[in-house]
Amino acid sequence: MPPSLKPQAQLHHHMINPRHISSRHNHQFKRWVSLLDSQGVKAHQQCLVSGAKLRMDLLHHSSASIHEILLPPSYEMPESLPLHTTGYLLSQELFHELDVFGTKEPLVICTIPSMPLCDLTQPPIGLEILCPIGDPGNLGALLRSCRVFGVSRVILLREAVHPFHPKVIRASSGAVFVQALSLGCSVAELHRPEVLQWICALDMNGDDVATTSWPPNVRLLIGEEGIGIPSLDFPQRLSIPQIHTSIPLNATVASSIALYAYRQQHPHSSHSAIS
């Protein structure tokens, strides 16, 4: 057999004969179920991806990270998959349990990208966000904004929901796979002077995001839903002018407007141009 045919043949073998799984006591199935919440994602460093569009995007951009595909019963063979991918054919009941968004599409299990620890005593480079967002839908939408506005890195505080929680992945439309992410401390540790010195807080009161002179390198702390910003002596506070102030903006919306306002002043960042 010519070497050029080998990959195709191997792929065939995998996908024509996926392993059947119909018992919920199966070890693999238990792992997949655990990926429906943050703890399991963290423990296994894997995530579960739903939906045809996201699956196609992953095949294009990060096929190396895909390592299992879970098929619903009697599913037609999907598009070709990376060689190292193992296929599983699940019973209706088990598939339904994992297909939490009801896509009826094959589910993909991926290795999550590594997220470096961020040294917050170092100055920001480009537009950075310190993010304590706890709601998966909010974090997913925020990651889309970060990508659109060329955030150099999203620093996830310990209060944030895991970015590879299935609901975050879905709400992010896949932005979570292309946005640079790193891990920070908890909100309670931001008071340390060597950390605090670099933080600009987005708050209800502060300099107008439109008229302030944004530094090109900025580390913007955004408020936690329902809690806001901690009471610390930040070097700078920014705010969005509001006509009615009794009900605040949603945290993701406020943050996204701040990113937009930054880009009004710095439309072509060298960092975003690189990525």
Place this chain on the structure above:
Amino acid sequence: MPPSLKPQAQLHHHMINPRHISSRHNHQFKRWVSLLDSQGVKAHQQCLVSGAKLRMDLLHHSSASIHEILLPPSYEMPESLPLHTTGYLLSQELFHELDVFGTKEPLVICTIPSMPLCDLTQPPIGLEILCPIGDPGNLGALLRSCRVFGVSRVILLREAVHPFHPKVIRASSGAVFVQALSLGCSVAELHRPEVLQWICALDMNGDDVATTSWPPNVRLLIGEEGIGIPSLDFPQRLSIPQIHTSIPLNATVASSIALYAYRQQHPHSSHSAIS
């Protein structure tokens, strides 16, 4: 008894002796359960409000619309309530079923405000939004933005989720009770020339929201999640400049940025000043 004491006495009577309900076959209970989705809200023109903060806000601002309060078992008497409010003490099981956000706080049943039909052949007055948003969290967050940026009215298209769905109410932080709302047609009916002439669409391509000259009176059509804007010959299209374009902004985020951009040019609208 002096007349001045009568209201107090009536209130006392109602709240000291709330009616006990422990059967899921109870007609009232069935109605309350139906208020957990849009159909029930529409059928009864009532909504279910969760959470201490929203309940207090309602007591302050719209007490006339409150007409029942549902208490968890062995709950302490809450703050005083309007006279016409009837109290019910629910069994743990029934209460839990209605307390979908797990607040453990009394639930309030309100009459929903009337939403007039909007004549879309008439020109816009102030900043108007044509809204097809289907996700409750997205619509709730958008209503907060509309309130913050003084939208004169939100015109809900038929594709939109019901604004008094419990999840919208919660995500709106109560903005749904103070924002002017009206009802429009479906997206498929916007092509009529007498309607289309007034619509400015927020799209992926169009004039920059920052640099375009916004008319003070504008009817902004925003995209439906995952679908976007219909292919129609709109008199104007606006868009938000993006650094990375492969993943679009969340619909609520994009709309909120457009509202912010409008307010950069029209900071003091006479309409918002009135409300």
